[in-house]
Amino acid sequence: MINLNDTAKANLDEALANSGLRSTRQREQIYAVLLKRRDHPTADEVYARAKEVMPTISLATVYNCLETLVDCNLVKKLNYEREPSRFCPNDGEHAHFLDEANGRVYDILLPEDFQSMVSKILPRGFEAKKVKLTFTGYAPNDLDTNSL
Amino acid sequence: MINLNDTAKANLDEALANSGLRSTRQREQIYAVLLKRRDHPTADEVYARAKEVMPTISLATVYNCLETLVDCNLVKKLNYEREPSRFCPNDGEHAHFLDEANGRVYDILLPEDFQSMVSKILPRGFEAKKVKLTFTGYAPNDLDTNSL
């Protein structure tokens, strides 16, 4: 029914507990869906995939769970223009590349010191808590579904 | 009624002509509104400001004009999460800084070679047409309404 390996499950439970939240079947399922195919699905797509295996889950719950996971810092929410948000499980700092040809989003690994490097661009007095870097263009056409 | 200086008007007319589009009172007015206060207003805010001086303009027209100006590359559309889009007249490459304290957006000047610099982060085969850099955090609290 669910499909989370032990360490992922442990991470989830810990992150939820840290925020004083409960571990539920639905939250596990949503997290499992995101880990299984890292193709930056929208809430609707997550809903469809979760339903295959948990047919009674509701769309509202999918939104709730995704928001919870984002708040716990286990998942990132991506936005391009005002298109539907996409979600990716969080493996630390990375940029995103949107392929205009097929609409896919690829993760781009960032150098360790990226945030401090780029923060030097800021004038005196600006304190950045977060930096977001997104590319748009054409990706090589021989990549598989998952990100790099 | 409108309030565009000669060079701005000339830029607008040229950009529109380049795209085979007509120069209209509404388009001039919307562009003038954006140039007058560079505080990254939403479509609604642009609508309110335009209406003060052109009471019959419609919201649909504001959306149309903004889209046209963006297409002509005279204006940039900014998005944070899925909040309403904001608009800023385009003075070349710059990043944006969202102040979490007051919701204001500041333009951040970028070094000339920024795009080529940061494109080196991309793995072989990725061709970036656009790069977007956005910061979130706290800005110094003695800045005026307009951007840097």
Add this chain to the structure above:
DNA sequence: GTTGATTTTTGGAATCATTCCAATTTAGTT
């Protein structure tokens, strides 16, 4: 394990920025 208190889930309604539409008006041309 049952009870009670608190969270979470759920389906459907509501929201709201934006887009669409068909009719009218305007701009540019002959």
Add this chain to the structure above:
DNA sequence: AACTAAATTGGAATGATTCCAAAAATCAAC
């Protein structure tokens, strides 16, 4: 002035997301 194509307009439609109140599930204490 007349004609054609483009732009504007108000209102309806769209669609992702949020809100709501009721039902179900979880956790803690006994």
